[in-house]
Amino acid sequence: MNQKISIIGVPMDLGQNRRGVDMGPSAIRYAGIIDRLEQLKLDIEDLGDIKIARPAHNNQEKVDNLRNLKEVSEGSSLLAEKVDQVVQSGAFPLVLGGDHSIAMGTLAGVAKHYENLGVIWYDAHGDLNTGESSPSGNIHGMPLAVSLGIGHEKLTNILGYAPKIKPENIVIIGARSLDEGERVLIKEKGIQVFTMHEVDKMGMPAVMEESINYLKGRTDGVHLSLDLDGLDPNEAPGVGTPVMGGLSYRESHLAMEMLAQSKMITSAEFVEVNPILDEKNKTANMAVGLMGSLLGESLL
Numbered sequence: 001m002n003q004k005i006s007i008i009g010v011p012m013d014l015g016q017n018r019r020g021v022d023m024g025p026s027a028i029r030y031a032g033i034i035d036r037l038e039q040l041k042l043d044i045e046d047l048g049d050i051k052i053a054r055p056a057h058n059n060q061e062k063v064d065n066l067r068n069l070k071e072v073s074e075g076s077s078l079l080a081e082k083v084d085q086v087v088q089s090g091a092f093p094l095v096l097g098g099d100h101s102i103a104m105g106t107l108a109g110v111a112k113h114y115e116n117l118g119v120i121w122y123d124a125h126g127d128l129n130t131g132e133s134s135p136s137g138n139i140h141g142m143p144l145a146v147s148l149g150i151g152h153e154k155l156t157n158i159l160g161y162a163p164k165i166k167p168e169n170i171v172i173i174g175a176r177s178l179d180e181g182e183r184v185l186i187k188e189k190g191i192q193v194f195t196m197h198e199v200d201k202m203g204m205p206a207v208m209e210e211s212i213n214y215l216k217g218r219t220d221g222v223h224l225s226l227d228l229d230g231l232d233p234n235e236a237p238g239v240g241t242p243v244m245g246g247l248s249y250r251e252s253h254l255a256m257e258m259l260a261q262s263k264m265i266t267s268a269e270f271v272e273v274n275p276i277l278d279e280k281n282k283t284a285n286m287a288v289g290l291m292g293s294l295l296g297e298s299l300l
């Protein structure tokens with residue numbers, strides 16, 4: 001494989017209220033992402049960072065229970081344009097977050113190029129809230145709903161089209177903290193979810209096999225959106241919304257390796273790495289290891 005990988009950093013921290021996740025792209029680069037991927041005989045290009053507004057130091061304005069709506073929407077729109085160009089050029093976009101709100105930008109840029117884009121949402125959360133259902137007003141808890149076309153128009157209409165994806169093309173893995181409104185949406189839309197309960201009961205090999213088979217039949221490309229808080233906070237402590245009882249290092253590597261073997265992944269993002277909350281860059285190192293597995297280290 002001599003695939004071109006285009007790395008895009010997104011120093012976004014306005015989708016939630018703990019500062020530091022804007023340093024995620026730096027922490028991931030410092031953890032050696034470029035060298036690691038160059039060893040895989042991939043053609044790596046680092047496109048640098050998307051320009052993101054800084055938070056106001058005094059108060060963060062909320063519109064319709066959406067914190068920093070304007071800045072988050074603008075940041076994701078810039079990202080969407082960049083991702084669109086990368087996919088257009090035939091390269092694989094690898095997006096480094098930043099908080100998870102940026103997924104609506106990534107998906108806007110990728111989904112344009114597919115009839116039926118699949119999404120694997122690897123996360124402790126569903127990120128299926130709207131301004132109405134959100135307990136926090138944090139947009140990083142909303143990008144999956146937004147990509148389904150549900151939410152504020154400033155968010156759902158990024159790149160001028162909606163929805164980006166269909167509910168039957170989504171698989172959520174690792175969920176263990178779902179809000180009431182999110183549960184309702186999951187039922188209503190029939191979204192596939194492997195909660196930690198299922199992972200414990202079935203084991204990761206079966207969860208991934210089912211996920212891959214499910215998506216294989218119905219999609220023409222699959223985007224991986226990996227929130228580091230999907231992992232257990234003992235192993236990935238540098239995240240803003242940790243939830244106990246998460247996926248292990250081993251399970252996550254196996255998941256990435258099985259995705260690499262499936263050859264179905266067309267784009268990916270790794271989000272919510274917050275070096276301020278981390279222990280010696282452990283979480284960024286974890287992210288780099290997982291990217292290596294996803295992009296084929298185990299296939300060498």
Ligand SMILES: NC(=[NH2+])NCCC[C@H](N)C(=O)O
Pocket residue numbers: 099100101125127129134135136137138140141142177179227229241272
């Ligand atoms: N991407 C994330 N870490 N999302 C966490 C969301 C937490 C909670 N469900 C909320 O909406 O506020």
Ligand SMILES: [Mn+2]
Pocket residue numbers: 123124125227229230241
């Ligand atoms: Mn999460």
Ligand SMILES: [Mn+2]
Pocket residue numbers: 100123125127140227
């Ligand atoms: Mn998330």
